[in-house]
Structure formats: C-alpha cells, structure tokens
Amino acid sequence: MKLEQVVLRPYALPLKQPWRAAHATLGERRGVLIGLFSQGLAGWGDCAPLPSFSGAQDRADTFAALERAAQSLRGAALDEGLAGLAAIDNAQARWAVETALRDLSARRDGLPLHRALGAAAASQVAVNAAAGPLDESCASRVAAARQNGFDIVKIKVGLADADEEARRLRALASETAIRFRLDANRAWSEAEARRFLDAVADLPIDGVEEPLAQPTLENLRRLQERCPFALAIDESLFELGPEKIFAARATRRLVLKPARIGGLAATLRLARQAAAAGMEVVITSVVDSAIGVAAAAQLAAALDPARAHGLATGPWLARDVAPPLPLRNGALVLPDGPGLGLVPSGEFAEF
CATH class of the missing domain: 3.30.390.10 (Enolase-like, N-terminal domain)
Structure with a gap:
C-alpha cells in the first residue's frame, strides 16, 4: 500500500x-x-x-x-x-x-484501531470528568459532571495554599457524592504534600498525581505508605526512570500521555510493564483535539476500557478539528467504523 x-x-x-x-x-x-x-x-x-x-x-x-x-x-x-x-x-x-x-x-x-492493536472489541472507554482548578466555580462544574453520569472528577490542585485547598475540597465533598482525582503537577514540598494528604485522607479520593515538586522514589514511597488512595507518577516518569519506578513501586499508579511516550506501541509496551509490576495505568491527554483524543481512547480501549482514563477534555474546547467522540454516562463512546473512526471536518478537511 x-x-x-x-x-x-x-x-x-x-x-x-x-x-x-x-x-x-x-x-x-x-x-x-x-x-x-x-x-x-x-x-x-x-x-x-x-x-x-x-x-x-x-x-x-x-x-x-x-x-x-x-x-x-x-x-x-x-x-x-x-x-x-x-x-x-x-x-x-x-x-x-x-x-x-x-x-x-x-x-x-x-x-477499529483498538482491534488492530490486538484487543477485544470495546464499545466505550470509561473516563473521568475534567473540572479544572479548585476555584469558586469548581463546585458547579463538579455538580454538572455528576448530573452527566460521571463517577470520578479530576481537579487541579497546587494553585493555592495547601491548607486552603484541603478546606475547599472538604467543603466540595460535603456537597456532592463523587470521587475526586487530584493533580498537583509537582506543586508541593514534601511537608506541604503531607499536610494536604493527611487533611483529605478520609475523603472519597481516587488518587493524587505528582504531589511533589522534587520527587524521588524514596519521598514518594513515604507519602504513598501514609495514603489510603493511589499516588501517581506522570511528568516525573523519565526523570525517575521507568525501570526504577517499576522495581521500587513507590506509587500505585502510572499516568501515561502517549504523545510524550512516543507512540501507540511504546505506550502499550510501557503500560504492560507497569501492570506486570502491579501498578495501575491511566491514559490521559492535555485538552487534545478530537483526533488526538480518539487515538488515546483507542489505546485506552486496548489496555483497560473499564478504568477511568483522563480523556474527557473535549468540552473545554470552543471548537475542534472534528466532531469529538460522544460522552455518555462517564464514558467516551467509540465509533463503530474502522481505524480511529473519525476524520477532520470543515476547514481542516480541505486539501
């Protein structure tokens, strides 16, 4: 061909x-x-x-x-x-x-691309809602996510004082029945992270990504040992080293952005190594276009379509390059057609 x-x-x-x-x-x-x-x-x-x-x-x-x-x-x-x-x-x-x-x-x-990657047929991929920062409007975004059938909502933390954010999260948890997936993007010192995590330990938290500004396998392990929920490595993956991470099991979860890993095959290989080491694996993106999200969703379907992945960011875009995959009851619905199942539309389809 x-x-x-x-x-x-x-x-x-x-x-x-x-x-x-x-x-x-x-x-x-x-x-x-x-x-x-x-x-x-x-x-x-x-x-x-x-x-x-x-x-x-x-x-x-x-x-x-x-x-x-x-x-x-x-x-x-x-x-x-x-x-x-x-x-x-x-x-x-x-x-x-x-x-x-x-x-x-x-x-x-x-x-369909996930079938071409060797997976069983899947009709949808579970995802978390993306509620953005823990600010004044976060409660309304979380409530909307709950009404739309999401069980897990992801919130950005590390943007304000750790103690204040812990208080905000506790207030939010008292208003709605939903699980929280938090992402600090390496915002905290170990002392700040410890204070925040201790203060929210009894809340319905699914996991916390990248809590430490200067992560090591040792300080991540110390935090994970005191947390009842999963801590996750994301942007620190290559800084700490995949093989060392798998051997140390310093956190319970690995978050993979396929674009940073370098492709479908490389991400599949890394995800399977992590799973073999006993780690949970979540596929995520950063407000990608509909084409990028569709590719990541097909990859997530090839790995674990039932685990909530971080791919429901399409609603944040004012416009897109193609009609995005439908969101239904906390899941991205995969197209029936072959390949990605969608193509660019409008000006992006004009060649």
Missing part, C-alpha cells in the same frame, strides 16, 4: 476558559494534523506539543521533526513507514506519525 499523498494541517483551537495547572495556563491548543492518503483511504494523526513541558523552541523542533517525517513518507509504502518509526527522534512527532499510519492500516483491514 503506497502512500499517495501526505498533508500537514496546522490548527489553533481556543479554549472556552483557561486551563490552569501549577506551572502553566493554557488558553488555546496548537498543533498540526498529519494525513496519509492511499487507495481512497486516509489515516490521521495529531501532533500537539504538550504545553506543560514544551517551550517555544521545543514546539518548533517538534513541528520540524514532523515535517521531516512527512517528507520521508511521501511515496513510501505503508509498511516502510511503520518500519521507519524508530528513526523519528522526536517522541511527539513519532506519536502523530504512528497514529496516522496505524489508522490507515486499520481502515485498510476494516478494523
């Missing part, structure tokens, strides 16, 4: 309101779609550098790597493209290219 056309489509998607984390505030999502065409079929991938980890030069380097990869794919065979993925040295560009190649391959074979 020869790739007859390769296209790149930049986008800038405004958010309905700022997405705040401890070290970044996001007002729009910028990226580039890559489309691969052959025999009347198209495969799509999304390259959107992660805002929490990428400066302007990193974003430029990522898009340059995607352009180089696109040039090398023009006129190549599909199997050659898959075999050459390791030559793409930028993880986020490699994720986009592999997604497009595997989307095209799965469409050729008439299989």
Whole structure:
C-alpha cells in the first residue's frame, strides 16, 4: 500500500476558559494534523506539543521533526513507514506519525484501531470528568459532571495554599457524592504534600498525581505508605526512570500521555510493564483535539476500557478539528467504523 499523498494541517483551537495547572495556563491548543492518503483511504494523526513541558523552541523542533517525517513518507509504502518509526527522534512527532499510519492500516483491514492493536472489541472507554482548578466555580462544574453520569472528577490542585485547598475540597465533598482525582503537577514540598494528604485522607479520593515538586522514589514511597488512595507518577516518569519506578513501586499508579511516550506501541509496551509490576495505568491527554483524543481512547480501549482514563477534555474546547467522540454516562463512546473512526471536518478537511 503506497502512500499517495501526505498533508500537514496546522490548527489553533481556543479554549472556552483557561486551563490552569501549577506551572502553566493554557488558553488555546496548537498543533498540526498529519494525513496519509492511499487507495481512497486516509489515516490521521495529531501532533500537539504538550504545553506543560514544551517551550517555544521545543514546539518548533517538534513541528520540524514532523515535517521531516512527512517528507520521508511521501511515496513510501505503508509498511516502510511503520518500519521507519524508530528513526523519528522526536517522541511527539513519532506519536502523530504512528497514529496516522496505524489508522490507515486499520481502515485498510476494516478494523477499529483498538482491534488492530490486538484487543477485544470495546464499545466505550470509561473516563473521568475534567473540572479544572479548585476555584469558586469548581463546585458547579463538579455538580454538572455528576448530573452527566460521571463517577470520578479530576481537579487541579497546587494553585493555592495547601491548607486552603484541603478546606475547599472538604467543603466540595460535603456537597456532592463523587470521587475526586487530584493533580498537583509537582506543586508541593514534601511537608506541604503531607499536610494536604493527611487533611483529605478520609475523603472519597481516587488518587493524587505528582504531589511533589522534587520527587524521588524514596519521598514518594513515604507519602504513598501514609495514603489510603493511589499516588501517581506522570511528568516525573523519565526523570525517575521507568525501570526504577517499576522495581521500587513507590506509587500505585502510572499516568501515561502517549504523545510524550512516543507512540501507540511504546505506550502499550510501557503500560504492560507497569501492570506486570502491579501498578495501575491511566491514559490521559492535555485538552487534545478530537483526533488526538480518539487515538488515546483507542489505546485506552486496548489496555483497560473499564478504568477511568483522563480523556474527557473535549468540552473545554470552543471548537475542534472534528466532531469529538460522544460522552455518555462517564464514558467516551467509540465509533463503530474502522481505524480511529473519525476524520477532520470543515476547514481542516480541505486539501
């Protein structure tokens, strides 16, 4: 199957309101779609550098790597493209290219992408709601999530005093019956983290991601041992080292962003290693486009569709590159069609 056309489509998607984390505030999502065409079929991938980890030069380097990869794919065979993925040295560009190649391959074979990855058929993927920061409006967003059938809601913490946020969370828990998934994005010292976690230990908390500003396997283990809920490693994964993390079991959970891992196959491999070490695995994204979310959802379906993954961020976007996957009773509904099951629409489909 020869790739007859390769296209790149930049986008800038405004958010309905700022997405705040401890070290970044996001007002729009910028990226580039890559489309691969052959025999009347198209495969799509999304390259959107992660805002929490990428400066302007990193974003430029990522898009340059995607352009180089696109040039090398023009006129190549599909199997050659898959075999050459390791030559793409930028993880986020490699994720986009592999997604497009595997989307095209799965469409050729008439299989949803998660089935092409070797998984059993799945109709949906459980997700947590994304309620943003623990601010004055958080209670209304949490209430809306509960009304829409979500059992778990994710809240950004580490944006105010730890003791004040613990009080806010306790007040919020008294108002609604829902479980909280918290993300501190490495905001706290060990003393601050200990105070916060101790203060909320009796609340219905599903887990807390990246509590420490300077994490080590030792201080994470100390915190995990005193917590009744899971602590999670996310952006500290490569700083601490996957193999060391699996051996130490310093936390109970690993959160994986496939774009940072560098592709579908690499994420599947890492997730299975984590599961073999006894860790829970959650797939997540950072307000990605509908194409990026669909790819991550297909990956989550191949791993564990029943676990709540962090992929329900589409409602934060004021517009999108394609109709997003439907959200129903706390789950993303997977398309019936082959591959990703969706394609760009409107201006993003014009070539």
